[in-house]
Amino acid sequence: MLSPVIDPEGAPFWRYAAQGELRVQACADCGEPRFPPRPCCPHCQSFAAEWRRMSGHGRIWSYVVPHPPLLPDYAEQAPYNVVLVELAEAPRIRLVGNLVARAGARLDSIPPDRVRIGAKVRVVFTDDGVPQWVYG
Amino acid sequence: MEVRKVMAGLKDATAIVGIGRTAFAKHLPEDERTLACRAVLAALDDAGISPGEVDALASYTMEETDEVELAKAVGFGDLSFFSKVGYGGGGSCATVAHLAAAIAAGQATVGVAWRSRKRGSGPRPWTNTAVQLPTPGQWTRPFGLLRPADEIAMLTRRYMHEYGATRDHLFNVALACRNRANQNPAAMMYDRPLTREMYMTSRWISEPLCLYDNCLETDGALACVVVSRERARDCRQRPVYVHSAAQGLPAQHHGMVNYWNDDPLTGPAWTAARHLWKHADFTPQDVDVAQIYDAFTPLILLSLEGYGFCGRGEGGAFTEGGALEIGGRLPLNTAGGGLSEAYVHGFNLITEGVRQLRGSSTAQVPGAATCLVTAGEGVPTSALLLRS
Numbered sequence: 001m002l003s004p005v006i007d008p009e010g011a012p013f014w015r016y017a018a019q020g021e022l023r024v025q026a027c028a029d030c031g032e033p034r035f036p037p038r039p040c041c042p043h044c045q046s047f048a049a050e051w052r053r054m055s056g057h058g059r060i061w062s063y064v065v066p067h068p069p070l071l072p073d074y075a076e077q078a079p080y081n082v083v084l085v086e087l088a089e090a091p092r093i094r095l096v097g098n099l100v101a102r103a104g105a106r107l108d109s110i111p112p113d114r115v116r117i118g119a120k121v122r123v124v125f126t127d128d129g130v131p132q133w134v135y136g
Numbered sequence: 137m138e139v140r141k142v143m144a145g146l147k148d149a150t151a152i153v154g155i156g157r158t159a160f161a162k163h164l165p166e167d168e169r170t171l172a173c174r175a176v177l178a179a180l181d182d183a184g185i186s187p188g189e190v191d192a193l194a195s196y197t198m199e200e201t202d203e204v205e206l207a208k209a210v211g212f213g214d215l216s217f218f219s220k221v222g223y224g225g226g227g228s229c230a231t232v233a234h235l236a237a238a239i240a241a242g243q244a245t246v247g248v249a250w251r252s253r254k255r256g257s258g259p260r261p262w263t264n265t266a267v268q269l270p271t272p273g274q275w276t277r278p279f280g281l282l283r284p285a286d287e288i289a290m291l292t293r294r295y296m297h298e299y300g301a302t303r304d305h306l307f308n309v310a311l312a313c314r315n316r317a318n319q320n321p322a323a324m325m326y327d328r329p330l331t332r333e334m335y336m337t338s339r340w341i342s343e344p345l346c347l348y349d350n351c352l353e354t355d356g357a358l359a360c361v362v363v364s365r366e367r368a369r370d371c372r373q374r375p376v377y378v379h380s381a382a383q384g385l386p387a388q389h390h391g392m393v394n395y396w397n398d399d400p401l402t403g404p405a406w407t408a409a410r411h412l413w414k415h416a417d418f419t420p421q422d423v424d425v426a427q428i429y430d431a432f433t434p435l436i437l438l439s440l441e442g443y444g445f446c447g448r449g450e451g452g453a454f455t456e457g458g459a460l461e462i463g464g465r466l467p468l469n470t471a472g473g474g475l476s477e478a479y480v481h482g483f484n485l486i487t488e489g490v491r492q493l494r495g496s497s498t499a500q501v502p503g504a505a506t507c508l509v510t511a512g513e514g515v516p517t518s519a520l521l522l523r524s
């Protein structure tokens with residue numbers, strides 16, 4: 001499986017995820033959340049940022065079901081779902097992830113025909129600090 | 137000349153006077169540089185212009201044959217303008233736009249744009265996991281969103297959910313392109329008809345996209361020659377004027393993973409279209425034939441909306457009743473497009489637009505006098521309005 005290739009701007013996201021917290025970058029001056037993280041705020045041009053904790057609740061905005069040809073680790077689990085989750089507190093922020101049966105489960109642990117746009121999901125984390133999503 | 141000086145910028149100031157290409161195939165024996173030289177020399181020969189007169193070049197940042205190699209191989213003169221445009225297939229029409237701007241501004245006189253690519257023989261770009269993406273892959277790739285097809289399928293599923301578009305609408309796009317390829321002996325799919333049965337039972341690539349929603353993998357090269365409208369009158373071929381040209385990078389856009397703004401289903405097409413139509417003497421209703429970038433079938437539905445042929449959410453319904461076929465409301469990709477002629481980052485859409493306005497397409501739209509050509513939707517894009 002591909003590990004996140006973490007850049008300096010994304011590092012806090014993964015540091016918090018390793019602690020079991022879902023946080024997104026937000027402007028420390030005007031308060032506007034933004035994703036992916038970047039050096040300054042597109043609304044007020046402030047360079048002051050904070051990492052705001054999210055409830056971890058959201059809804060599935062869309063999803064795909066990839067089939068081979070894929071990289072070997074992914075082909076072995078295909079077909080699997082990739083979901084785009086709209087965060088409850090920040091609807092413009094939609095995180096790419098996988099809907100799984102429980103934390104740490106395989107990408108194909110939920111049958112593709114059980115994935116629905118609009119379904120309520122909540123975040124869980126693997127032992128490696130990668131966010132995943134479960135129903136609820 | 138006084139009249140020209142007060143006229144608006146680019147409008148009809150330049151023309152495409154030569155087009156050239158190599159064969160298209162899954163595997164061609166020659167390397168990309170050789171294919172580039174062949175396409176460029178074919179385009180200059182078509183125009184009746186000698187290589188020594190070329191003083192401007194434009195291509196894609198992904199083009200592997202650089203200006204130095206090309207210029208010394210084919211014998212260009214001194215170059216005074218050269219540019220490269222980013223974002224893969226989003227740069228196709230911008231190559232012509234940059235040459236048109238340079239020539240209209242007096243920076244050059246004879247421009248050549250080209251693309252040479254052995255995508256059929258080479259590796260699939262997404263298999264190189266070391267390459268850095270415009271939006272960092274840390275947010276998508278660990279979760280198995282690996283390929284452009286996966287990224288666009290995500291927007292496609294939402295589009296179908298919001299607007300009731302169906303796989304039959306996507307099939308209408310694939311079929312129109314394939315039908316035109318079946319009329320074009322140069323097309324990779326010339327002798328391969330497509331049926332609804334084949335489409336609906338084909339293998340998935342990334343649901344909701346199946347095999348026939350994805351473009352071809354092609355070895356090939358193409359080129360075109362741009363000169364001023366005055367010079368165009370002396371060339372071998374009937375000039376095809378660059379009537380309007382635009383690039384488009386919308387505010388808060390994220391490329392093919394355009395997931396983090398208010399409205400992910402409006403993309404660069406909308407931005408390019410606003411500029412394109414603002415500088416045009418005609419409207420979408422006056423377009424006789426369209427060459428719309430088709431790396432994936434859903435890009436056509438989005439582009440039909442973005443360029444103003446229908447309203448939001450109406451892209452699917454627009455394709456019904458043979459609208460994209462010859463004789464329909466908007467004949468589409470009349471050489472077969474990236475889906476069925478060749479996928480060379482959209483350059484074959486430019487050359488087919490020129491053929492339509494010369495009256496020499498293998499699927500000629502009778503009396504075609506205006507053509508829209510677009511570059512990749514879902515990435516920072518570009519577009520041209522051509523007229524005869």
Ligand SMILES: [Zn+2]
Pocket residue numbers: 027028029030031032041042043044045046
């Ligand atoms: Zn701010």
